[in-house]
Amino acid sequence: MAVPxxxxxxxxxxxxxxxxxxxxxxxxxKGVLYEQLPVGQKLDLDEVxxxxxxxxxxxxxxxxxxxxxxxxxxxxGTDVASEAILQSLDKxxxxxxxxxxxxxxxxxxxxxxxxxxxxxTILNYKGTKLPSDTKDLDFSxxxxxxxxxxxxxxxxxxLEKIITRAAKHGVKVMLNPAGxxxxxxxxxxxxxxxxxxxxxxxxxxQQIVSGESMEExxxxxxHYCPVVIVSDGPHGAIATDGxxxxxxxxxxxxxxxxxxxxxxxxxxxFLSQFAQGKSLxxxxxxxxxxxxSVVTKIGAKEGILxxxxxxxxxxxxxxxx
Numbered sequence: 001m002a003v004p005x006x007x008x009x010x011x012x013x014x015x016x017x018x019x020x021x022x023x024x025x026x027x028x029x030k031g032v033l034y035e036q037l038p039v040g041q042k043l044d045l046d047e048v049x050x051x052x053x054x055x056x057x058x059x060x061x062x063x064x065x066x067x068x069x070x071x072x073x074x075x076x077g078t079d080v081a082s083e084a085i086l087q088s089l090d091k092x093x094x095x096x097x098x099x100x101x102x103x104x105x106x107x108x109x110x111x112x113x114x115x116x117x118x119x120x121t122i123l124n125y126k127g128t129k130l131p132s133d134t135k136d137l138d139f140s141x142x143x144x145x146x147x148x149x150x151x152x153x154x155x156x157x158x159l160e161k162i163i164t165r166a167a168k169h170g171v172k173v174m175l176n177p178a179g180x181x182x183x184x185x186x187x188x189x190x191x192x193x194x195x196x197x198x199x200x201x202x203x204x205x206q207q208i209v210s211g212e213s214m215e216e217x218x219x220x221x222x223h224y225c226p227v228v229i230v231s232d233g234p235h236g237a238i239a240t241d242g243x244x245x246x247x248x249x250x251x252x253x254x255x256x257x258x259x260x261x262x263x264x265x266x267x268x269x270f271l272s273q274f275a276q277g278k279s280l281x282x283x284x285x286x287x288x289x290x291x292x293s294v295v296t297k298i299g300a301k302e303g304i305l306x307x308x309x310x311x312x313x314x315x316x317x318x319x320x321x
Contacts, residue, residue, distance in 0.1 A: 004275040005069035007145035007171075009137075009162060010056035010153055011127060012074060012089075013108035014081035015260070017049040017298050026115050035113060035121045051299030052088045054108060055151035055176065058261045058300045059268035062290060063149075064093045066272040067307040071145065073098040075105045075136050077128070082107040088301070100136045104128070114258065114298075132157035143169040147196075147275050149268065152178030156187055167194035174199065176267045182207045192224035197274070199229040199267040214238040215245065227280070229287075231266055239270075239284055240321065246281050249315030251288035254296050261300025266291040269305070281318050285311060
């Protein structure tokens, strides 16, 4: 089997993680968790860590580390954050030849205040929004891929344009929708007929289809596209391809250092195997292992597994529908 080419399209982020055991404390008021910082004071930090993120760039690194042809496409700036993002992807072996750099654009930027147990508060600058009628990207590149991995584009028209083009040229799509896409569930459901794999968490799935249990949600979503994965953090994940249902628990119980990128590692981990012809069950095992590895490190990319890693058994069940 030829090595698949997977194209990722979407935002990239410069992440700055800051730790302060004395300053960042989790508070609770009427059931709501929050963080409180005093005004007008200079607060000491224990550690500052620079990393890069963005849903699809995290996915692009998974594909590259698994030996696939990984191509990333987007518009970024010439600012320090944009340069850092580009450098990190090039270092990982991701093809960035389709990235457009211009002073008109700014990369996304996140300041992440880290708390004990992997929880965090994120201050996020979304960067320059890409208009749906942009002429700064050459979308004909899509036709050269085997798969397209998409997440938060922030524009439903742009998402529709990209998915329609992929479908027209027989390129399979894995979609991990986010806020902007989930706000328009009717339009999103209409797009799913051209999507091969839908990956969402339980709360996101409930915005797209009806259902209370994980199994209800994957079965209902399976009416719209062939393969559906619904995850629920530490409670595991469930997937179906219309023929079997796979239920996976946690790969292993590890101390969570940082949850950033855990969901991206799961979705991209699944596709990195599924695109190579692995079964639904095999792909779910790797997805779980990849996600588990990522949350043990600070940053969304540091813990991504490399090609040839040996996996152990995990709690997983497969049954026919």
